[in-house]
Amino acid sequence: EPEVTQTPSHQVTQMGQEVILRCVPISNHLYFYWYRQILGQKVEFLVSFYNNEISEKSEIFDDQFSVERPDGSNFTLKIRSTKLEDSAMYFCASSATGVGYGYTFGSGTRLTVV
Amino acid sequence: AQSVAQPEDQVNVAEGNPLTVKCTYSVSGNPYLFWYVQYPNRGLQFLLKYITGDNLVKGSYGFEAEFNKSQTSFHLKKPSALVSDSALYFCAVRDDDYKLSFGAGTTVTVRA
Numbered sequence: 417e418p419e420v421t422q423t424p425s426h427q428v429t430q431m432g433q434e435v436i437l438r439c440v441p442i443s444n445h446l447y448f449y450w451y452r453q454i455l456g457q458k459v460e461f462l463v464s465f466y467n468n469e470i471s472e473k474s475e476i477f478d479d480q481f482s483v484e485r486p487d488g489s490n491f492t493l494k495i496r497s498t499k500l501e502d503s504a505m506y507f508c509a510s511s512a513t514g515v516g517y518g519y520t521f522g523s524g525t526r527l528t529v530v
Numbered sequence: 531a532q533s534v535a536q537p538e539d540q541v542n543v544a545e546g547n548p549l550t551v552k553c554t555y556s557v558s559g560n561p562y563l564f565w566y567v568q569y570p571n572r573g574l575q576f577l578l579k580y581i582t583g584d585n586l587v588k589g590s591y592g593f594e595a596e597f598n599k600s601q602t603s604f605h606l607k608k609p610s611a612l613v614s615d616s617a618l619y620f621c622a623v624r625d626d627d628y629k630l631s632f633g634a635g636t637t638v639t640v641r642a
Contacts, residue, residue, distance in 0.1 A: 420573070422573075425571075449629070451630075451632075456619075457634070458620075458632045458633060458634045458635060459574070459622075459630075459632040459634070459635075461625075461630065461631070463630075464629060472629065473628050493546045507573060507574060509574075519576070519630065520576075521566075521573040521574035521575070522573050522636060523571070523572050524573055524575035
């Protein structure tokens with residue numbers, strides 16, 4: 417069964433550093449998403465991406481965040497200058513359609529900012 | 531905006547007993563409802579969805595969910611729980627802009 421692959425599984429970084437979280441979506445999917453889950457809290461939407469541009473972003477997704485699809489397979493989330501409150505599990509997801517079902521989620525990257 | 535609520539942080543059941551994980555929703559219009567499960571160190575795995583049609587939806591791993599419009603509920607059920615069902619369960623609803631809004635999650639522990 418096709419999978420969404422995320423790397424690394426765990427990353428520790430110092431406050432103020434830049435991090436890039438990587439995702440390889442399912443190859444024939446066209447819609448890509450990042451969600452995050454702060455420990456003990458609900459999963460929250462960050463951003464959706466289609467046709468090489470952001471289609472929607474949440475209030476959380478401020479100027480410190482950016483997404484990119486640098487080649488035909490990878491989908492990355494960059495946090496420019498990490499803060500302690502960015503510590504969370506970050507999930508990538510992809511779907512063949514943009515109608516809000518048929519998501520496949522990756523296993524997540526646990527980001528710890530110290 | 532659409533939202534879901536999971537009133538229980540934790541559910542504990544004995545193996546072989548019925549398992550119910552509760553979810554209530556608040557939507558304008560027709561709801562698109564989902565259940566996901568998260569095992570330790572794993573991603574969110576899709577269990578089942580309600581879009582339209584029969585109120586009883588069957589999903590993966592023997593789970594089912596009942597859509598109840600009058601009670602605005604979408605409870606997840608399994609007739610006979612297994613120890614391997616111990617995990618974190620999330621209810622979700624499709625928002626107006628096709629993204630998912632998740633509940634806070636319910637930790638299920640099935641004891642042998």
